[in-house]
Amino acid sequence: MARSAHNEVTDSGAFDPSPSTFRSFVSRDSSARFAAAPGRYHLYVSYSCPWDCRCLAYLKLKGLDHVIRFTWVKPVFERTNDHMGWVFPAAGDEEPGAEPDPINGAKSIREFYEIASTKYAGKPSVPVLWDKQLKTIVNNESSGIIRMLNTEFNEFAENPGLDLYPAHLQASIDEINELVYEGINIVYKCGFAKQQGPYDEAVTKLYEALDKCEDTLSRQRFLCSNQITEADVRLFTTLIRFDEV
Incomplete structure (x- = not known):
């Protein structure tokens, strides 16, 4: 390992x-x-x-x-x-x-x-x-x-009513998560690549996924609906440090 x-x-x-x-x-x-x-x-x-x-x-x-x-x-x-x-x-x-x-x-x-x-x-x-x-x-x-x-901690949460993985959006969230994970969250595949071929492949997937998210967010406020979900959090924490890290 x-x-x-x-x-x-x-x-x-x-x-x-x-x-x-x-x-x-x-x-x-x-x-x-x-x-x-x-x-x-x-x-x-x-x-x-x-x-x-x-x-x-x-x-x-x-x-x-x-x-x-x-x-x-x-x-x-x-x-x-x-x-x-x-x-x-x-x-x-x-x-x-x-x-x-x-x-x-x-x-x-x-x-x-x-x-x-x-x-x-x-x-x-x-x-x-x-x-x-x-x-x-x-x-x-x-x-x-x-x-x-x-x-699981809603009993102690200050904001227990916030559900970032609501049942009616789970299929959509899972689909977006897959796109974002393979294309954007794994931006490390660009940074750690040691040869040009794997780097080019990773960069192509990255910008294809960025374009898809850009298209979605040009038409609606959040990735899956009009409310923030897990998919938005997972994308945001990668994007916010994209240039810096």
Whole structure:
């Protein structure tokens, strides 16, 4: 398995990200192993990552940032012994937009994966939704985390009536998500490509998808209807850092 994103480039020079490993789900059911509760979970993110910022957007939109606190790592990979990955600063004033780990005093995200699974050999990625009670990773897939935030913490949310994945729009949202994921969210395929062929292929898909979204948004306010949905959040967090990152 890949030890970092740098190891996920194929022999042809194309970027091929590996799937997330931890895919458990927090439930509103109080008897569930991972039951929704204020203060039980902590989110680890990088401000430079659009996948992570989906989760932050949901915390704010749903009014859950008082229920699930979050900590941000340094925005650029650093070496920790035998791997390159996300690290925490040693002090709060070391780097703007990053802070030391307040839960386990970890120096890198990799340490959380090693606590959660002594046999884990994959990529230590963010976001990480950490269960402070069971001392393990619940989920490290942003698309799963935002679905939990949308529904499972409504009892504690300041904006519980906001449904970003309403039943009557789910088919449309899923369709847009697929287009945006393959064409725009995976803009990394352009950045990590090591050969011209894979780069050209990725760039062509990127701008085709951008054109399709531009056409849709020239005719309506949001991607799927007249209301904001998950599809808009997933697109926005990539677009807003398109030039900068």
